[in-house]
Amino acid sequence: MHRLNPDKLLHSKWTATRPVHRERHFIVTALYRDELERVESVELEAVLTKNSQRIDWQRLRDADTWQMGWR
Numbered sequence: 001m002h003r004l005n006p007d008k009l010l011h012s013k014w015t016a017t018r019p020v021h022r023e024r025h026f027i028v029t030a031l032y033r034d035e036l037e038r039v040e041s042v043e044l045e046a047v048l049t050k051n052s053q054r055i056d057w058q059r060l061r062d063a064d065t066w067q068m069g070w071r
Contacts (some may be wrong), residue, residue: 004057004060004061006031006038006039006057007031007039009028009031009039009042009057009060010028010029010030010031011027011028011029012027012028012068013025013026013027013068013069013070014026014027014028014044014060014066014067014068014069014070015066015067015068015069015070015071016065016066017064017065017066017067018065021049021051022048022049023046023048023049023051024048025046025047025048025070026044026045026046026047027044027045027047028042028043028044029043029044029045029052030042030043031043031057032054039057040056040057041054041055041056041057042054042055042057042060
């Protein structure tokens with residue numbers, strides 16, 4: 001499990017361990033916060049296709065699915 005500070009995720013780089021549609025490398029392009037200003041989810045943009053997806057930021061902690069940085 002990755003140790004992450006959700007406030008520092010913006011512009012961080014991630015690699016999917018199981019790419020789908022050649023989308024393997026991602027950048028966090030937005031943070032979504034709740035009414036108490038806690039990060040709830042992030043917007044991930046695929047580097048190759050520019051497709052975006054919004055996921056719960058804690059899913060990035062799963063080392064079987066995500067690796068920090070580009071590999």
